[in-house]
Amino acid sequence: MKNQSKPDEFYISYAPVPKGYRRFLFRFVPLLVIGVVLFAGLLPMVHNQFNTGKLQGTQELEGFLAAEPVPHLVVPRPGNIGDNSPFSRYLLTGGGKTAPSADILEHLGRWVKLTGTMVSRNQLSVIATRSAEPIDPPASAAARPQEGKPIGTYTLTGEILDSKCYPGVMKPGQGKTHRACAIRCISGGVPAVFRVQNSRKDVLYFLLADQQGKAINERILDLVADPVEITGDVIQYDDMFVVQADPDSYKRV
Amino acid sequence: MSVGYKAVQWNRQKRIYDVILWLSVFLYLWGFMTFTEKAGDNLDTHGVAIRAYGSAAFILLHIILSIGPLSRLNPKFLPLLFNRRHMGVTMFFLALAHVDGWKILKLPWELFGAKAPKFPWDFNGALTWYHDFGDLDPLVSLFVGNTHYGDFILFPFEFLGVIALFILFLMAATSHDFWLANLTAPIWKALHMGVYLAYGLLVGHVVLGALQTNKHPSLTIAVLVGMVWIVGLHLITGYREFQKDKKALFLTTNDFVEVGTIDEIPESRAKVVIVSGERVAIFKYEGKISAVSNVCQHQNGPLGEGKIVEGCITCPWHGYQYLPESGASPPPFEERIPTFAVKVEGDRIFVSTTPNPPGTRVEPALIT
Numbered sequence: 001m002k003n004q005s006k007p008d009e010f011y012i013s014y015a016p017v018p019k020g021y022r023r024f025l026f027r028f029v030p031l032l033v034i035g036v037v038l039f040a041g042l043l044p045m046v047h048n049q050f051n052t053g054k055l056q057g058t059q060e061l062e063g064f065l066a067a068e069p070v071p072h073l074v075v076p077r078p079g080n081i082g083d084n085s086p087f088s089r090y091l092l093t094g095g096g097k098t099a100p101s102a103d104i105l106e107h108l109g110r111w112v113k114l115t116g117t118m119v120s121r122n123q124l125s126v127i128a129t130r131s132a133e134p135i136d137p138p139a140s141a142a143a144r145p146q147e148g149k150p151i152g153t154y155t156l157t158g159e160i161l162d163s164k165c166y167p168g169v170m171k172p173g174q175g176k177t178h179r180a181c182a183i184r185c186i187s188g189g190v191p192a193v194f195r196v197q198n199s200r201k202d203v204l205y206f207l208l209a210d211q212q213g214k215a216i217n218e219r220i221l222d223l224v225a226d227p228v229e230i231t232g233d234v235i236q237y238d239d240m241f242v243v244q245a246d247p248d249s250y251k252r253v
Numbered sequence: 254m255s256v257g258y259k260a261v262q263w264n265r266q267k268r269i270y271d272v273i274l275w276l277s278v279f280l281y282l283w284g285f286m287t288f289t290e291k292a293g294d295n296l297d298t299h300g301v302a303i304r305a306y307g308s309a310a311f312i313l314l315h316i317i318l319s320i321g322p323l324s325r326l327n328p329k330f331l332p333l334l335f336n337r338r339h340m341g342v343t344m345f346f347l348a349l350a351h352v353d354g355w356k357i358l359k360l361p362w363e364l365f366g367a368k369a370p371k372f373p374w375d376f377n378g379a380l381t382w383y384h385d386f387g388d389l390d391p392l393v394s395l396f397v398g399n400t401h402y403g404d405f406i407l408f409p410f411e412f413l414g415v416i417a418l419f420i421l422f423l424m425a426a427t428s429h430d431f432w433l434a435n436l437t438a439p440i441w442k443a444l445h446m447g448v449y450l451a452y453g454l455l456v457g458h459v460v461l462g463a464l465q466t467n468k469h470p471s472l473t474i475a476v477l478v479g480m481v482w483i484v485g486l487h488l489i490t491g492y493r494e495f496q497k498d499k500k501a502l503f504l505t506t507n508d509f510v511e512v513g514t515i516d517e518i519p520e521s522r523a524k525v526v527i528v529s530g531e532r533v534a535i536f537k538y539e540g541k542i543s544a545v546s547n548v549c550q551h552q553n554g555p556l557g558e559g560k561i562v563e564g565c566i567t568c569p570w571h572g573y574q575y576l577p578e579s580g581a582s583p584p585p586f587e588e589r590i591p592t593f594a595v596k597v598e599g600d601r602i603f604v605s606t607t608p609n610p611p612g613t614r615v616e617p618a619l620i621t
Binding site: 008010011012014015017021024025028029032036037039040041044045046047048049051052095098169171174175177179180181183184185187188226 | 264266267273276277280281282283284285288289292293294295296297299300301304305308312316328329331332335336382383384386387388389394395398399400401407410411461462463465466467468469471472519520521522559560562567569571572
């Protein structure tokens with residue numbers, strides 16, 4: 001039973017707001033608004049939305065356009081390189097989530113001047129290609145880059161990612177929310193890379209290929225952006241590492 | 254009181270309500286994006302906007318779902334309830350922007366084949382950002398990209414969001430009273446109960462999506478606390494209703510049931526009892542007792558929690574009014590609710606177990 005000594009206030013939306021209701025709203029609504037705005041400050045502090053990957057702008061590079069295991073550019077390193085690899089290797093993509101266009105690929109196996117946007121994150125560098133024109137091989141470099149050097153069989157645990165949006169515009173560019181994008185990229189011909197983190201939290205990238213050294217893009221779409229274990233032969237091509245294994249032997253962990 | 258249909262029946266309170274609502278949404282979105290920019294560089298600005306809009310919609314849904322039960326526990330929350338549909342429609346547009354950016358604003362240009370201007374606040378929604386620019390139509394990619402439909406952890410969380418967005422669209426599109434009247438209150442109400450299904454789907458969407466990528470424990474805790482809050486609030490309210498409903502009534506004759514005493518009911522207010530499985534509101538006013546169905550014709554609001562204002566039973570939700578003797582809205586309005594015959598013996602009140610057809614005039618019982 002209501003206390004009759006208090007006014008029996010009743011709220012109607014088209015009538016003036018009773019005093020008790022007004023008092024309550026003046027206290028509650030600001031608290032609610034402050035609470036909502038607090039979330040706007042707190043959520044960005046705990047969200048994973050940063051990394052060092054970025055677009056480095058348009059660049060022109062001269063190098064050898066290699067076809068296997070995926071199209072990539074082999075660029076002689078300038079100056080005295082000491083014991084370092086004589087070449088840097090850059091993976092290639094087209095614009096968007098695609099492979100390099102036919103205009104670029106018609107020059108495979110030749111020296112070219114390549115124009116495109118450099119995308120990089122840690123030691124992973126990819127060029128989103130725009131155009132390529134054939135050039136003569138430079139006198140200072142070998143006409144053809146060296147073959148790969150096998151460095152052993154390893155079991156690696158990591159995540160299969162695309163080499164375009166992961167190092168580029170997507171942050172964090174990995175995990176479940178990125179899966180759809182990585183699948184589109186890899187399905188479209190962007191090289192698939194295997195991101196492995198060692199016990200010291202160093203990140204290593206391996207280009208994925210099958211036992212014959214061919215691209216495996218369409219065969220691994222179901223395993224993209226999940227923790228995966230791969231056992232295979234690691235081949236070093238200058239500063240690029242490729243892990244060759246039968247895609248059917250990849251295991252989700 | 255019911256009135257003719259207008260796109261929006263603006264009044265001062267609605268304007269204040271909407272200004273506070275939209276200002277809060279703006280502050281949240283602006284704050285989320287600004288604080289993120291301050292926290293570091295090398296940002297994915299599209300990704301940040303996608304998260305800002307998605308989280309804004311999810312937080313707003315928690316507020317929307319809390320208002321109903323809070324109003325049952327304390328009527329002072331009712332001023333937040335009367336215009337709740339504007340919150341719902343706002344929430345749908347936030348969810349749509351999360352998915353599709355502000356493409357909807359570009360439709361007028363695109364319909365005429367013109368190039369739409371670039372709005373400064375525009376961004377690529379999740380559909381474009383994650384599914385477009387590739388070898389498939391983004392709408393196809395959305396459903397066939399991740400195909401682990403048979404797995405719980407790997408499940409394509411996007412799919413849950415798609416169904417939820419569809420439900421939210423149906424609700425937003427039918428939120429106007431025009432649809433309420435044409436679909437009838439029970440069907441409209443059932444359709445709008447879909448918000449609970451949408452909430453469940455969105456919890457799944459967040460848990461299997463955002464929380465699998467962003468593993469900070471405070472995010473998981475926040476979603477969990479939100480869920481416990483919503484479920485707990487509804488359970489508490491439901492339990493209180495159940496306790497009220499199960500109070501035993503004493504049948505005196507086959508036709509009438511004793512529902513309590515006159516002293517139990519404050520002046521101009523009602524007591525709600527279950528008679529033949531239906532809630533009945535028994536009002537005391539000006540030395541009289543009348544009984545009507547507890548269900549408002551507008552949105553099935555609880556009339557028994559209303560008050561007699563200027564001689565009319567007034568619904569606590571949106572202020573629809575009925576004459577207590579006849580259950581009819583005062584002319585020119587046409588809403589009608591069932592009435593019940595009522596008797597008073599001493600201080601005891603008796604109500605007929607059979608309702609009269611809606612709008613049937615019943616002589617009020619006089620308190621002697």
